[in-house]
Amino acid sequence: MSYAYDAIVVGGGVNGGAIAYNLSKRGKKVLLLEKDVVVSKSSSAAAGMLGAQAELEEDGPLFQLARKSRAMFGSLEREIRTLCGIDIELINKGMYKVAQTIQEEMTFKNIIDMQNRVGEEAEWLSGNEVRVKESSLSDAVIGAMYIPKDGHVSAPQLAMGFIKSAAALGAVIKEYVDVYSLKIINGKIQGVQTNEGDFYSDSVIVAGGAWSKKLLDQAEVHLDMYPVKGECFSVTTHRPLLTSTIFSHGCYLVPKKGGRLIVGATVKPYTFNQAVTIDGISSLMEKAKNLVPSIINAQWEKAWAGIRPQTGDGFPYLGEHPEVKGLFIATGHFRNGILLAPITGEMIADLVERKICDENQQYFSINRSIKMPI
Amino acid sequence: MSYAYDAIVVGGGVNGGAIAYNLSKRGKKVLLLEKDVVVSKSSSAAAGMLGAQAELEEDGPLFQLARKSRAMFGSLEREIRTLCGIDIELINKGMYKVAQTIQEEMTFKNIIDMQNRVGEEAEWLSGNEVRVKESSLSDAVIGAMYIPKDGHVSAPQLAMGFIKSAAALGAVIKEYVDVYSLKIINGKIQGVQTNEGDFYSDSVIVAGGAWSKKLLDQAEVHLDMYPVKGECFSVTTHRPLLTSTIFSHGCYLVPKKGGRLIVGATVKPYTFNQAVTIDGISSLMEKAKNLVPSIINAQWEKAWAGIRPQTGDGFPYLGEHPEVKGLFIATGHFRNGILLAPITGEMIADLVERKICDENQQYFSINRSIKMPI
Amino acid sequence: MSYAYDAIVVGGGVNGGAIAYNLSKRGKKVLLLEKDVVVSKSSSAAAGMLGAQAELEEDGPLFQLARKSRAMFGSLEREIRTLCGIDIELINKGMYKVAQTIQEEMTFKNIIDMQNRVGEEAEWLSGNEVRVKESSLSDAVIGAMYIPKDGHVSAPQLAMGFIKSAAALGAVIKEYVDVYSLKIINGKIQGVQTNEGDFYSDSVIVAGGAWSKKLLDQAEVHLDMYPVKGECFSVTTHRPLLTSTIFSHGCYLVPKKGGRLIVGATVKPYTFNQAVTIDGISSLMEKAKNLVPSIINAQWEKAWAGIRPQTGDGFPYLGEHPEVKGLFIATGHFRNGILLAPITGEMIADLVERKICDENQQYFSINRSIKMPI
């Protein structure tokens, strides 16, 4: 039996792109299918923080995965630029996880201790010490956990960079192709049925973000996953308001190239509705003004929203379907889809190639929580 | 058994809107579900021609349906404006179906005879007579069938007008809601399963244009229908280049308000890909320049594409599923989705209410060609 | 001496358009010059309120002018639709000037008395009476002056409608034409010098909004006028939040077709900078939320700003230059540019034709406050 493609990736976002890219690098003939246009959903909406230490407050498999993925961006930047000319806009100027209460200060100091113990740099700075570095910050900031290695990238450029690099290496990219169903025979994946016909492969990877659930439900794989809307807005100034990312409870501010600043993000679970609400913008503005009062004079650029896939235990699903050979799943990254894309791409490529995979992969396996059909 | 809604309409385009509007007018509690945002697909891409006589060259059920629908726009315009303030931009300045060859002249004269016989106005004008009316036309036009009653509307305004009017009458509009499957028990529709939960009704109408097929396939209704891409572009001038619509083989030019002119449309079957190609624009430009040479000085506005649902016999599907009670289908309108929306809305509302319906409905019934699952 | 044009209008906004339209209707050969594209500055930014009674709290020449202009919109709507197909979206559902303090209540009641005395309808409604009509209003509204005749239009459609109607009547519209200087010989206007050559006429009308000052300064006409930025934003809902315009201190909400709602406007004097600030959006949002709490769930659309020309005494300049024959000026309309456009067009056309003009014109004359060169 011959297959048209070595692998079919379903989903044209950052993780689908990362997987297609890694498989293409390894010489596989890859087909990437996207139901809309590539990089049009949460991968284009993300602020691109690489908050391995800021987002993940406990040691464990996810923290390890995040550290490992974060370390991959340097070489990735060069590869993508060489292959397709895209600059992923990697910035390594650190992050301040700011405290506004004594309670937060205590918590963050504990996190610093933990992280130092496992070999990650992090230190506590007083409010004044932080303001020496970031003079726009208000007195509401009583101190901060400074994380030198948590940088950021342009999320849409990274996602597009993966996909265009995969294309440069031979991957076929098809947009507006909606996968109707997975072709499964005798416990093996055979390919996919789509609005533009059937495509065949003995390896199919579902990496459709929050939209993965629909397709997997049809295949009787019921992941414990739900969509969470996040709203953001951006402003510009001629001179940057900040040099490093400011991360706080309920609001982060990420300084992009050319004086652009992204403020995010709300957390609204159980909806796929991408509309930006007045409530969302208004609450983000209040938080941002509290941290950086001079933002009131910045120039409004635009607002947008993305739908991120959250899971019941907060871990992404990265693995092969326990009962359908050749069906791989990579979704549920929630707020860490950008950060985890490099390791996701590599890990899934290892699984597809039946290579020895990252030892932590077991913690992200599908059957850790799979709900089989009743 | 209680139902949450009197009817659920799946599809937020012009026909879904028309159905929701008609049902709401009749006091029904309606839920309209759209997987993206309303009026974002072919209903926003259409040029809005009401070419009952220009498009349909033979007498028969479709021609009768088109005539009847065309006659409904006058009162519809007033209703929609009153209910939601939207102007559907109805223009009744006629259409010239222009001939460029002797063969076309003969064909059009025969069509005129046929149409006159059934009581529709249409007359032949020589090339010079046409140019007296439309001085921008070139000598390539050797004559034209003039159709005084074939006007046009703004397709996006009409679609939005239906939907906002339905909302004003109490319909609930939900965007970004993807219908995963139809709930059918014992040959009766019960509701729909979606990404935002289940909704219940004993009347469900699928009006998803070219995208209907996917959902119906899942319900084992295999329509003989396929997608056809149409690309368009628009230009502007301070003084209009044309006063009436020019309809020719392979190209039409529709003069919109304020000196805007829409040029359409290519016909590219079997694809859902909405990308506009250089080939598409280039071929339309050549045809338009041939008909209206002075268009070369007009100002470029933009290009776009829409995906229209064509059927095997060229007739839309308008009716109830033969084996699933309460499941109604309204799709397959191809290039006549705007023109047929008023009658579609009324006819489906009649069917839902179990009222006596238009006598021609039988010709558009689902089981005329339904391919049952093998 | 022969002139190429009967009149040259400098400025492609709503007032330049109204003047060009009126002169064209009277058979004049008109040239309209716009330095950018037409309807790109404050005419496209305005919310389109026709607040003759809401904005103007005292009787006097400006109030009389505003009443007269407001009465002209009905016939204007029909004329523009006929000439160029554009719907100016005239809505006559009244306005509520809402009070939030006892002080405001007393003031508004006095204004009602005054307006009733001069024959204008206006009445006081208690907070509860207002909420019966507009159920979205909060308890912060203790009452309102209800003005049945203060409606609104689409400002960009009105401006575009004037210009395209003028074009339909023969006016020549030139965009990207920057008037470098006025040609004045022996106290008579001769024409204009521009980046695309010289154009001649013995009647030149400067109607460039806030930008008029620059050109007039060059001609040694120093108007007492300054720019005032106004920021706005808009939201949408499927069902309208309001049926009538809500006008309050520092914030108005204007319901547009299809469930769109414009919230405006900040007042930031002495700047031409059209950037929208966080401060501007944030303060408008707080005011809007206070009046209509449910706006928090509305969908964000966009934000924008316009630059309006304010004058020292608050009156527009509408008249002929006292020392340069044939040089007419129409600017300084501040927040009433849309409302006053019909009467401005008519009045300036009368002056150009040397006809008897509105008796109030004297109060808006140029030399009432002209500062001659030192």
Added chain:
Amino acid sequence: MSYAYDAIVVGGGVNGGAIAYNLSKRGKKVLLLEKDVVVSKSSSAAAGMLGAQAELEEDGPLFQLARKSRAMFGSLEREIRTLCGIDIELINKGMYKVAQTIQEEMTFKNIIDMQNRVGEEAEWLSGNEVRVKESSLSDAVIGAMYIPKDGHVSAPQLAMGFIKSAAALGAVIKEYVDVYSLKIINGKIQGVQTNEGDFYSDSVIVAGGAWSKKLLDQAEVHLDMYPVKGECFSVTTHRPLLTSTIFSHGCYLVPKKGGRLIVGATVKPYTFNQAVTIDGISSLMEKAKNLVPSIINAQWEKAWAGIRPQTGDGFPYLGEHPEVKGLFIATGHFRNGILLAPITGEMIADLVERKICDENQQYFSINRSIKMPI
């Protein structure tokens, strides 16, 4: 007498930005004034070719200047990225100046000889040799002059990079500031009068592209310069159609990052009108299809136009006003504004600092052709 700024730059495009950047690097306190928003005119419209050898066919001062400027991009890329994070997207993959006639082949071979003599690399490749490198090229290409060092940048990113880097170094950027006139007393510049007040400096640099003429005319400096419109369009493909720039008579194709391809540019003299015409797009499409037939399947992105300043002798104006001390002029770059920006910035900074300037500066001096007022 004290001055507020060391230098005032009028014009927020690529050359104004380059000058502001160079002066800021040298520690000057710089004010940059832009009448609209920065990078909104031809600097954002340019395709960004660095065609020192492709555009300039004869040795001489302009060729020398272009070579020198081209060599500056490597270090500039790093500086700008460091200062403001912007990637100017410098690509050094060479350019093919393709011949379609024997006459062109002979001409290009002569140019190659000339360029080799002055030490520049260039070589003749046969049609087949070119197609080995660029397989999308059609048989219409009979050969090409290959220029390894003529690369390209992103024009808008370069312009924005200069301006944001200048801001990072302390320059003040003011948008929407229209310079009404130059303040000149006793043959010395004193500053500028603007719509937002007066600003003072004893060094004022006019770098307003095609719009410079207006301001300089007011100061009685009548440059022999005129505007030339250039229209472009862009397409995208997942895999690039070309790797290097293709330059031909009347059409060039510049491959940008991520599979984007810019096709330009028409040459329409004596207009400031930025409207894109059907004629413009249509003619570019025909030329592009002739060179790269497979472009017909590429995806349309958008079309735009820019206004470039051409001069009577084809040389830019780069120098100090011969009679007004401290008034510097940098304009007239026509199609080489991007290429010449680095050397323009350096040269003008040298002049402002009264340093020894590039020996070729004399050939670009203002009084080489200045037309004094009659």
